[in-house]
Amino acid sequence: MEHTPTGDPAYHAAVVDLLGVLAYGELTAFIRMAVDSDLAPTLSLKSAMAGLAHAEYVQYTQLVEHMRARGIDPEAAMAPFVVPFASYHERTRPRGWIEGLVKAFVGDGIAKDFYREMSAFVDDDTRAVMGHALDDAGQADFVVGVVRDTLKTDRTAAGRLALWGRRLLGEALSQAQAVAVERDAMSALLVGGGVDLAEVGQMFTRLTDNHQKRMALMGLSA
Amino acid sequence: MEHTPTGDPAYHAAVVDLLGVLAYGELTAFIRMAVDSDLAPTLSLKSAMAGLAHAEYVQYTQLVEHMRARGIDPEAAMAPFVVPFASYHERTRPRGWIEGLVKAFVGDGIAKDFYREMSAFVDDDTRAVMGHALDDAGQADFVVGVVRDTLKTDRTAAGRLALWGRRLLGEALSQAQAVAVERDAMSALLVGGGVDLAEVGQMFTRLTDNHQKRMALMGLSA
Structure with a gap:
């Protein structure tokens, strides 16, 4: 994979x-997971x-430190993503503990897969800090x-959570799409990297x- | 100060x-502060x-590790305090960012003052871990x-936040009182320590x- 010069x-x-x-994805994930931990039925799960x-x-915090060390203003860098993440979390507000738990697992997984894909198109230094964050x-x-x-104990859960998983994927992809349209430079990274x-x-x-x-790992159809 | 033998x-x-x-106070403070950080008006404050x-x-986590190392089951130790903390946080739900901020400062301050007082009555080992947590x-x-x-910019804030501070103190003391009545051993620590x-x-x-x-530090009357 070629790297555009830094x-x-x-x-x-x-x-x-x-x-x-x-x-910003990590910061909002932190907040949402902390919020959702309050729904846990036991202290151990909380x-x-x-x-x-x-x-x-x-x-x-590692990403913020990395940005500061490279003269990047973290707040300016995060600002364009406040609205898309707010929309995502607003549209995927869990209606209970299990939905919050599935969201943590599935949402985080999708996000990290996406960043892993993107890390193929960046320089070694950036890839290292991304790898750390991932x-x-x-x-x-x-x-x-x-x-x-x-x-095992709730017969209606499988259908409900399968739908929930589809919704999470759909909302994540739709916000990613909106971000791609809005942020030319990031999209150009793919194209510039020779991606068709x-x-x-x-x-x-x-x-x-x-x-x-x-x-499937959770026993759910997608 | 005398220490009852361990x-x-x-x-x-x-x-x-x-x-x-x-x-458990730290765990719920973590959750409430994370929740309230979502109300912050800027990324830097969030x-x-x-x-x-x-x-x-x-x-x-330091307290949990300390308990485990001493054969204390952290969940069993925290369980009696789930309801009092839930009541406290339920009764002091901030109506906005500034109330959340004042609550973080004032609530945490009261709690830590209380634990500092109590740490005078425990053995050195326990006092050390408490000091670390405080x-x-x-x-x-x-x-x-x-x-x-x-x-400076909101003329109604001073009166509103002064009332809010009084409410936070009142609710904290009332929950502490309820805990003292319920948990004989902890109260006995004071009496056993020769406290009248x-x-x-x-x-x-x-x-x-x-x-x-x-x-007063925040410019508010108590």
Whole structure:
């Protein structure tokens, strides 16, 4: 994969966008997960969900430090993404603990898959900090067991949560689409990286495939 | 100050209570601050408030580790305090960003003052971990400036926030009172430590004095 030289202003703008969307995504994920941890039925689950939220915050601060060290204003970088993330979270407000849990697992998974795809088009330094922010210590693994247990005892849950998963994917892709239209530089990164439309299509296929795998892991159809 | 020997079951029960209430207080503070950070009018303030929440979570995990290392079940220790904290937070739901900010500063201050008083009655090991959890790196200092700026531009804020501060103190003391009645061992720690009613009265005077100082720091009457 070719890398546009870091001196190129268009490339710089794309990287600022990418770090901004990643950082703000982590910050809002932190807030939403903390909010949703309050719905947990037990102290142990509340603590586990709070731990997920905490991991997002730590990754957020790492990205902010990285941006500051490179003379990027983190707030300016994040600002364009306030509205899309607010829309996403507004449209995917969980109606209960299990929906919040599935959202944490599925939403985070989609976001991280997307950033992993994008990290192929950036310089090594940026890819390293993105990789760090995308590092998953398996803290979300408890979600799988909790959802599977719920499916055993609640017969209506499977259908409801399968729909919920589809909704989460749809809303995430629709916000990503809106961001792509709005943020030329970030989209140009794909095109500048020699990516044609067919390859963008394949990227979306990979994203939905991974989504399906995550849903299957929880015992849900996608 | 005398310490009841650590082998004494009543003393052990009191320490379990103390660590449980402290840990659960930090966990709920983490959640409430994260929730309230979502009300912040700027990214910079959202980030600062998220940082306060994060600090509570880190302290929470330290307490949980300490309990586990000493064979104390953290969930069992926290369980008796779920209802009082839920009541406190339910009764002090901020109606906006500034109320959330004042609550973070004032509520956390009252709680930490109380735990500092209690730490005089415990063994060195417990006092050390409590001190660690009570350590304030000055992260809440930004609150003072934000509230003072608000008072300059919003003429109705001073009266409203003074009332709000009084309400926070009242609700905190009333929940503390309910806990004291319910948790004999913890109350016995004071009495067992040779504390008479006059001294308990002085402790409450110190708590309200400190509250007054914190309010004054923000430019508010208590």
